Amino acid sequence: MDVLLGMLEATVVTLREGVEAALVVGIVLAYLRRTGQGALARHVYRGLAAALVASVGAATLIHRLGLDPENETWEGTLMLAAAALVGSLVVWMWRAGRRMREQTEARLETLVAPGRRQGAGLFVFTFFMVFREGVETVLFLGALSGAIGANPLYNALGGGLGLALAGLFGFLMVRGSLRVNLRRFFMVTGLVLLLLVAKLVANGLHEFFEVGLLPSTELVLEVVGFLTRESTSVFVLVLLIGLPAAVFLAEAVVPEPSLPPAGETAPEARKRRAELRSTRLRAGTAGVVGLALSVLLVLAAVAAARGYDPAPASVRPTGTVLRIPLAEVRGQPMRKYTVTLDGVSVRFFALWREPGGAAVAFDACAICPLKGYHLVGDQLVCRNCGAPIPFDTIGMPGGCNPIPLVSRVEGDEIVIRVEDVAAGRARFASGA
Template sequence: MDILSKMLEALVITLREGIEAALVVGILLAYLRKTGREALTRYVLLGLGAAVLASILGAVLIQRYGLDPENEVLEGTVMFVAAGLVGSLVIWMWRTGRSVRQRLEGRLDTLVGPAGMTVGSRAALGVFAFAFLMVLREGVETVLFLAALSGTIGANPLYNALGGGLGLLLAFLFGYLLVQGSVRINLHRFFGITGVVLLILVGKLIAGGFHEFFEVGLIPSSPFWLEVVGLFTRETTSLLVLILLIALPGLCLAWDGWRMLPPTPVPETRAADRRKHLAGFRRARRWTVAAGTGALTISLVLGTFLAVQATRGYDPTPLKVVPVDGAIRLAFPEDEKIHKHVVDVEGVPVRFLLLKRKDGSVASAFDVCYICPAKGYFQDGEQLICKNCDAPINEATVGMTGGCNPIPLQANTDGSQVTVSMTELARGQDRFAKR
């Protein structure tokens, strides 16, 4: 489930950005054909290739000098930068979605000169630069978005690579269909719908940035803001964003496909040409409806996974224990599941947990971290998951300090019994009293 959600999140980002690049290149190539400048097509393709190589170079540099998993400041900064880029993209879509073709054509007229003009170095350089910069913008944004996802809670670069590669493949298919005229969509509606959902992604990235800064104490936090940040960083929220990103554009495509009207027959047109135009219309409608239906089908499957996600993990009810001679004495855990307990410390219920590691040792900690509200943890495989922000904690790091790790609790073991002093448990009293 975690692998699927991470791959799909990367897939949606590269697909969305790839579609943006395909849209720009498609309009550019169509414009050159319409104005009789097919000779400039190769410079568009050269610009596209150069932009792809530059984006790959950027990805290599980020991989070589990029995100340190322990550098919360860098992770948070990249997330804020990515959020700013997504926000600017939404503004661009909303402002230009209705007239994107006209605006691009106006800018191209300035670059290549009037129709029929001999292809020269100025025109070739202008078209090359236009294609390079427009596609490079999408490529760089994609790299930064994937870098931000690699820094988000629970991410794995391998999942990003697999999902991102599949997203680029689908974007290439979309671009091919767009250039061939087989997919015709209402750009204004498409941009408007996806823009709303991308704003949710902006909120998620901003929340992730704040979470990283909260961990290192770079900015002060409060219970209210930690609740808000936790809502956006949870795995279920990520999956819901994915569903919206896929379902809403899918509805847009399906709606446009069903409402697509056949071409109006012209009396002077030959019968063969009319049949050709009608066949093209039917082909475009089939592809548009199929794309929309496929997106809605994927969303339905993701919705099923989301329902399963809500019931994942093992979260036992804490057992109430009573101190004897100033200490709590418990049997040594026999399995590798978390064992939760709660003890009254001057009227404050203090929760703690014990976990037997694979090497046979026992990890002991309070059922609360340093920064989030005292909601505790549940177990998912070999990890503990923070109930507030979904941060995964490897069992090997339980007992270490910092961030979303459970606050360490000193305990003594003799192989058959675990002993925790009330003095040690009293250290967590204030943390639980602030709920």
């Protein structure tokens, strides 16, 4: 059972990592085919192949050099660059869409003139969108190799299934969109891509806030935190998949015209009905697969969201220190405490790490509003923005990490000096 759960985890994570890239690439390919520019698709496939090879190479290099793949500056830059690229795609599609309505009789052949410039642009766009997710996916699969049973094959199977599902959705999107109403197609895909832009911008800004590259305010952090937290990310991802799926399902149930075209012969009628059935089948398959993936992501998110957030227990100083029985911390996933200093309630938490022993920190970070942390699985998670905090980084300052609180173990107790707790009083007094 543990092996199956681990494989499911790998499937869901790689599905989430890959579906954004598959969706965007699928939209581009569908757009090119719908506008009679299928010859340009080769540049998209070349960019896809190059990105897959480069992802494996870059992930291998990062692992061998011991570089930090979670570098906030690097991740923030990639996310904002991706947002700019996707935003430019939306502008490109909308501009072309207006021209398309004016040139219907010309079969849309001049919307995106084939050439080196367009081909290079499609190659770079596809390469970047796939490479951005590909490196992270390869590193994730490598890190998980020893965690899903003794055989890394389980990890590869789970992760490969997730990527295959993402690719399948992208493929079905291209196939299912061949006869979808153009106006509806552009409206929905434009909305989907704008949602993706908002998500990428919020994540990129949050990475920069963590390292102090950009100033922020409580209101900005509330908005960014809402867009970056796990529940919102899953909701956006479900919309990214579900909106096109709904369009395909709507197309699949379009009734056949009650009156056949004037002068239609019997062979022409049979051909028209066969094409209609084929169109409905492709659109319906794409819609059903999209909705099934949405349900899978929602169920996985619900399972992961069952975090642990205990109510804080009130403690009082004993002289100049606070004393917490070590047995309390060892017996629970996490314990929270509150102490009142000069009318201000100061919260902190304690948990037991294996290895590492007791870890104590304030229930607040230096940048987010005072919403504290909760446990989700084996990770500490910020309640405002959803940033995961590895246990071994508790006690380190910076970013979304909890503000360090000095403590020591004496016998069977955790001892914290009141003056160290008082050092964090201002953070809780501000209420920000």
